[in-house]
Amino acid sequence: MIKIYKNDEINTDIREINNLEIDSWINVTTPNSDEITELSKKLDIDEKYLIKILDEEEQSRIDIKDGIQTIIIDVPTEIKKNKYSVNITNPLIIMQVRNKYIVTISTKNNNVLEEFISGIVPEFFTGKKSRFTFQILYKVALTYIKDLKQINQKINKAEDLMQKSTQNKDLLDLMHLRKALIYFKTSLKGNQIVLDRIIQNNIIDLYEDDKTLLENTIIEYQQAIEMAEIYNGLLNSTIDAYGTIISNNLNSVMKVLAAFTIVISIPTMVASFMGMNVPLGVFSHNQFSFLIIVLISLFLALIVAYILRNKNML
Structure with missing residues (x-):
């Protein structure tokens, strides 16, 4: 133009x-x-x-x-x-x-x-x-x-x-x-x-x-x-x-995932030990044995989570 x-x-x-x-x-x-x-x-x-x-x-x-x-x-x-x-x-x-x-x-x-x-x-x-x-x-x-x-x-x-x-x-x-x-x-x-x-x-x-x-x-x-x-x-x-x-941010996500993996592996480990084909003593005849195992697993998981939290890993 x-x-x-x-x-x-x-x-x-x-x-x-x-x-x-x-x-x-x-x-x-x-x-x-x-x-x-x-x-x-x-x-x-x-x-x-x-x-x-x-x-x-x-x-x-x-x-x-x-x-x-x-x-x-x-x-x-x-x-x-x-x-x-x-x-x-x-x-x-x-x-x-x-x-x-x-x-x-x-x-x-x-x-x-x-x-x-x-x-x-x-x-x-x-x-x-x-x-x-x-x-x-x-x-x-x-x-x-x-x-x-x-x-x-x-x-x-x-x-x-x-x-x-x-x-x-x-x-x-x-x-x-x-x-x-x-x-x-x-x-x-x-x-x-x-x-x-x-x-x-x-x-x-x-x-x-x-x-x-x-x-x-x-x-x-x-x-x-x-x-x-x-x-x-x-x-x-x-x-x-x-x-x-x-x-x-990526490192933080990976750190949380790693810590979470450790925490949820505790119940799995306890359940694996209790599920072995070996005598369990009083646990084998106790009607509350399943509940006890669950409580032990949760207790150990909470302890691990507390430790990781104090170390800023969770």
């Missing part, structure tokens, strides 16, 4: 327009082959180049070619997979085309650009391409931080559940979270490298009004990376604790 938007400092409300204009923003979401061809013709960009950068496995990087500055970063996205909510990252492409237009291309819907479309981002103008680029980078960092906080809440919830039960589903949830944190940490470091290169090589024109925004963007990325590393460490500790608890 291709949509064109425009606003300026006079007409601040973002509006959708039908035709391509100077200083407009072309937003492309999940494009099909026909839309890629259309975009290639409108912007005079090699179609093969567009297909290449739309690869979902494309790494975060910067490319400058034929007056087109292309920035590829990863943005966090949540998808449904086998009834689980899974956090992944997908590439977001930002292109400044010959200083005339700014183009954003997403292979999946993301909330970052929706904020610009809805007009809730302050000081956003489609003609100020450098600021717009930094604003996108800043919003992406904030989205990572928000998602990381949600992941931390899920980790805390898993720790609470771990005190009550240890089910396979809980462990699978933690595995999905660990996978998400690995994706996030890798993508954040890639995005930070892109940001560092933008600053060091002056790839994007930096205006005085945008310096504070750039500084805030750098700080947010550093904070997001630190959060991802901390939460990853916490999650690894939680998963290790899960394994230890499961092992301890």
Whole structure:
């Protein structure tokens, strides 16, 4: 889907327009082959180049070619997979085309650009391409931080559940979270490298009004990376604790079963001795002999159970 938007400092409300204009923003979401061809013709960009950068496995990087500055970063996205909510990252492409237009291309819907479309981002103008680029980078960092906080809440919830039960589903949830944190940490470091290169090589024109925004963007990325590393460490500790608890629970069950086996074997042993084909003296003629044998068996079993209980084996 291709949509064109425009606003300026006079007409601040973002509006959708039908035709391509100077200083407009072309937003492309999940494009099909026909839309890629259309975009290639409108912007005079090699179609093969567009297909290449739309690869979902494309790494975060910067490319400058034929007056087109292309920035590829990863943005966090949540998808449904086998009834689980899974956090992944997908590439977001930002292109400044010959200083005339700014183009954003997403292979999946993301909330970052929706904020610009809805007009809730302050000081956003489609003609100020450098600021717009930094604003996108800043919003992406904030989205990572928000998602990381949600992941931390899920980790805390898993720790609470771990005190009550240890089910396979809980462990699978933690595995999905660990996978998400690995994706996030890798993508954040890639995005930070892109940001560092933008600053060091002056790839994007930096205006005085945008310096504070750039500084805030750098700080947010550093904070997001630190959060991802901390939460990853916490999650690894939680998963290790899960394994230890499961092992301890299994040992406890085996210990109880072993103790129970010993206790119930006492009556069997007594009955076996009394059932041997040997003279039993007074027991053979006593009408209460069966009851006496049962009481002796129970008494011995209780003594053994008491001893095992004192040794924390039952």
